[in-house]
Amino acid sequence: MFWGFDLASVLCFGIALVSSLLLFAFAVARKGRQRLIALLVVIAYLFALILLLSNYSVVRDHVRWLLVSSGYKARVLAQPVNEQLKHVEWDSWGFPGAGDTTVYLVFDPTDALAGASAARPPVKARGLPCEVVRVRRLDRQWYAVLFYTDTYWGLDACR
Numbered sequence: 608m609f610w611g612f613d614l615a616s617v618l619c620f621g622i623a624l625v626s627s628l629l630l631f632a633f634a635v636a637r638k639g640r641q642r643l644i645a646l647l648v649v650i651a652y653l654f655a656l657i658l659l660l661s662n663y664s665v666v667r668d669h670v671r672w673l674l675v676s677s678g679y680k681a682r683v684l685a686q687p688v689n690e691q692l693k694h695v696e697w698d699s700w701g702f703p704g705a706g707d708t709t710v711y712l713v714f715d716p717t718d719a720l721a722g723a724s725a726a727r728p729p730v731k732a733r734g735l736p737c738e739v740v741r742v743r744r745l746d747r748q749w750y751a752v753l754f755y756t757d758t759y760w761g762l763d764a765c766r
Contacts, residue, residue, distance in 0.1 A: 720742050724744040
């Protein structure tokens with residue numbers, strides 16, 4: 608199953624909805640104690656929101672992995688065995704004139720990319736066709752590999 612909407616849009620809608628509800632609860636609270644509790648809830652919510660947004664890509668990758676990984680795993684594992692790591696496009700974004708950025712879901716049966724997941728960019732690891740921005744471990748033997756803008760797996764050694 609591949610979802611046609613962006614999880615970020617759902618997250619933003621949820622944030623707006625919860626914010627509205629919390630502000631309404633704060634406005635309706637009449638007594639000092641109720642107002643204090645509503646204020647503390649708003650502060651806790653904003654703190655959690657700041658933590659989520661400051662770690663957006665980590666949260667997004669792992670939530671996406673939990674929700675939609677089965678279809679991607681099937682596509683990757685169905686690929687024939689060759690000298691390259693099995694991979695499929697996991698995420699991408701871009702804008703005309705600015706270029707396209709691509710993240711690949713990579714299956715590494717030897718788990719050799721585990722060491723690369725802690726490396727700072729540029730990351731060069733055995734099995735990857737070129738230097739990449741980031742290798743993020745999603746699960747045992749499964750990685751999200753972020754390529755540089757306008758760099759793709761398999762096109763003239765990542766030009």
